[in-house]
Amino acid sequence: MAGKAKPVRCAAGRSGRLRSPSGGPTIVRIVRKREERESNMIKIAITGVIGSGKSTLSQCLRNLGYPVADCDAISHAILQPDQAGYKACVEAFGPAILEDQGRIDRAALGAIVFQDDARRRQLEAITHPLIQAELNRQAKASSSPLWFAEVPLLFEAGMEKQFDEIITVTAPLETILQRLQQGRGLSPQQARARMAAQMSQEEKSRRSTLTIVNDGDIPAMQDQIQQWIKEKQDGTESERRIPQ
Ligand SMILES: CC(C)(COP(=O)(O)OP(=O)(O)OC[C@H]1O[C@@H](n2cnc3c(N)ncnc32)[C@H](O)[C@@H]1O)[C@@H](O)C(=O)NCCC(=O)NCCS
Ligand SMILES: Nc1ncnc2c1ncn2[C@@H]1O[C@H](COP(=O)(O)OP(=O)(O)OP(=O)(O)O)[C@@H](O)[C@H]1O
Structure with a gap:
């Protein structure tokens, strides 16, 4: 140590x-x-x-x-099927990122975006404004x-x-x-x-x-x-x- x-x-x-x-x-x-x-x-x-x-x-x-707010947790939440990031990601990345039950397979999405900068930026353009909005909401709600x-x-x-x-x-x-x-x-x-x-x-x-x-x-x-x-x-x- x-x-x-x-x-x-x-x-x-x-x-x-x-x-x-x-x-x-x-x-x-x-x-x-x-x-x-x-x-x-x-x-x-x-x-x-x-x-x-x-x-x-x-x-x-x-x-x-x-x-402590957690942006990774927020980024996971916004990709849930009923959340704002889901539809945009499926439209952008296609059915290859979906698991059998229709949820986004983050490992599959990660495999795409971490070997292609343009695809990663495409994902960030969807997710970052949503993450930012949720972060602001959490800050405002805290005393x-x-x-x-x-x-x-x-x-x-x-x-x-x-x-x-x-x-x-x-x-x-x-x-x-x-x-x-x-x-x-x-x-x-x-x-x-x-x-x-x-x-x-x-x-x-x-x-x-x-x-x-x-x-x-x-x-x-x-x-x-x-x-x-x-x-x-x-x-x-x-x-x-x-x-x-
Ligand atoms: C690509 C995704 C689906 C991979 O999911 P996965 O469960 O494997 O990883 P997880 O979300 O837990 O992230 C773990 C770590 O990976 C790194 N990481 C995640 N996204 C990115 C990115 N766009 N660029 C660089 N590193 C990243 C960060 O160090 C993060 O702490 C997911 O990370 C994602 O949606 N990323 C885009 C949103 C984002 O930028 N998140 C970071 C919070 S600001
Ligand atoms: N000081 C430490 N001693 C032993 N293990 C540690 C220590 N700090 C972190 N770890 C372990 O290292 C791994 C990565 O740590 P942690 O998840 O805190 O990093 P992170 O920066 O949040 O990673 P990510 O970017 O993936 O979210 C975890 O398994 C954690 O338990």
């Missing part, structure tokens, strides 16, 4: 701009100020590449009592001061500006491939095909306000998020901003 990993954080400079932790280029803030928010709710996105540990982090947060949402394709779908904080979960590639094979039965080849359709871990991390490095056990990850929440609640965290 690796030692407790240190989250990477960006510290704000006095000018309202910030310097990257590596001393690299100055990056301009885009995170919304408290007074610019529609409500006092702080919206926090959880993102990361496939298998990095987003759902595991979400579960830690739920165990701590926080609401929690901290509201989390697991959004795997946050940056790829251009949704980052809707959040006040962005947490990227990262893990070493070999660990990810191993975990996905054991936990989800996804072959390294299938996992790599999905990763090829996603922004790199390094870039996601660079664009985030907090990186959680999931290279230890699950309690180690829970410690990292608990410490961050405590700093937020105590007001002892240094101001963090989202780089462009």
Whole structure:
């Protein structure tokens, strides 16, 4: 087991701009100020590449009592036969994506879209607006001061500006491939095909306000998020901003 990993954080400079932790280029803030928010709710996105540990982090947060919306679950729900995405997907992809009972076979749909970028974009054009609408509905319905949402394709779908904080979960590639094979039965080849359709871990991390490095056990990850929440609640965290 690796030692407790240190989250990477960006510290704000006095000018309202910030310097990257590596001393690299100055990056301009885009995170919304408290007074610019529609409500006092702080919206926090959880993102990361496939298998990095987003759902595991979400579960830690739920165990701590926080609401966490789940874009993968929403994307599954909208493909159910009586839901808005179903008809559009069947029209776009044809009967080859249907199981015997007429439900969408996600494995079959995945096999099509993760080997053809144009087909994947076609699916995303159907699903992303529906996912986005449901996410907004869930946020509006919540009264929690901290509201989390697991959004795997946050940056790829251009949704980052809707959040006040962005947490990227990262893990070493070999660990990810191993975990996905054991936990989800996804072959390294299938996992790599999905990763090829996603922004790199390094870039996601660079664009985030907090990186959680999931290279230890699950309690180690829970410690990292608990410490961050405590700093937020105590007001002892240094101001963090989202780089462009
Ligand atoms: C292609 C589908 C049918 C495959 O279903 P499946 O059950 O095998 O995977 P699941 O939905 O659980 O997704 C698991 C992971 O795959 C990756 N993934 C899913 N969709 C995409 C995509 N369009 N591009 C890149 N990676 C993706 C994400 O890391 C996600 O967390 C499904 O993922 C889907 O409908 N995707 C389009 C909607 C979408 O973009 N979902 C991501 C949430 S923002
Ligand atoms: N720290 C950890 N120690 C051991 N196993 C872990 C750890 N973090 C995650 N896992 C396991 O790795 C697999 C992938 O984790 P998880 O489902 O949380 O990732 P994800 O980013 O949500 O993946 P996806 O993009 O597929 O939704 C799961 O089987 C999970 O139980």
